Amino acid sequence: MKNRIVFSLSLLAFTLALASCANLSHINTFATVSVDALSSKNAIGYSFEQSCREFDCQLKSSAPIYYYPTKNEMGTAFGNPPACNCDSFKNADKTLSTINAVLTAYLTGLADLSDGKAVNYNYNDLVSAINKNEATFKLSDVEVTALGKVATIVSNDLMNTYRRNKLKTIVAKADTPFQFIMAAYIRGMGYFKNIVLKNDQDYLVNWYSDYLVKNDATLSPMEKARIFQDYKAQKAKIVAYQALVDNYIAALKTIQAGHAELVKNAAALSVANAKEVINAYSADIFSLISEFKQLKSKQ
């Protein structure tokens, strides 16, 4: 009788082991590379506040970094130059950081929940504890070991199913706010790239051209060439930041689309073609991270 129970349990365990295979590695990879991509925001190395300090604040500076017109020369024809107050810029950075932190926490959770290592219950101690006193439990070593294996497979399988179902529910429920937040994040990063970084370049054109016109009569051709080279070097820095932000926005868009795809395939989270689609998004994000690192290394 006992043998029949053990055999039945072993058969059940084998069947479950074959049927379960809740392989969620594609979600784990997607969430992990997404977290990596989000973390590159800090590596851009330039922010709203830095732009304010380097450019807007220079409008009042008496010791400009570049060939700026002096404080007295700047804007004197029509009134006072703007005050150097970077509060709005700091708040903008804070907003982007908050969004980044919330998205990172959520995607890290997804990575943890879809991690194959999250479920690996170990009955070995329990089995050996029972084995130590087999007289008390009236089971042979072989029977206890078989029961331990069954328990391991059954509980791992149950929890894998639990994980898969939880992921489906959470991802589907989170997608609407996730899409909304990503869109807002991309919009905020877009303001930074298309307005602030563009204005920074225009500031440079404005200031250097002013300097050249104002000092045209006194500058030698060599000095003018040096000033032009200086302008080009300053501009190249901003252009490099623009490329990094561009790459970052592309990664955000891919994460956004990848998450939507997860929901679309929620009913078949472990089906091969759904995995293939999600893996393609992960590969794109991974390429963008590599590209980001290359751009950064050229800075």
Added chain:
Amino acid sequence: MATLDSTQLGQLAQDYQSLGEALMQYKLDNAANLSSLEFQDLSGRINLIMHNSNILAATATYTITADISGQLAAISDAGNEIAGALKTIRTVQTVIDIATAVVNLGTSIISLNVGGIISGASGLVTAIRNA
């Protein structure tokens, strides 16, 4: 007073930026025809326009927080749900650990092994505390 949302502020910032660029282009195209004073006056105005455009862009970004506060809360809730699921998964291992501790304690009690009872009981207490 009506307030602008982040998209409207962003559009304003973009419009200001375009205006600054148009003025800049005019200044550069007409540099030869402008007096030094006119050139500098125009530069000052362009500086102010770009500065205002930057402030509008920063404000548009800052205002996003108000636009998405509900969504941020929803994603945080999803994060909490994930944490809860992970806790459930970990609890199963805890239950196994407690069962092991109970078996060890029971075994020691049956065999009247005093050292084993003490160590088994402390193992059980630890397992339960970690639950």
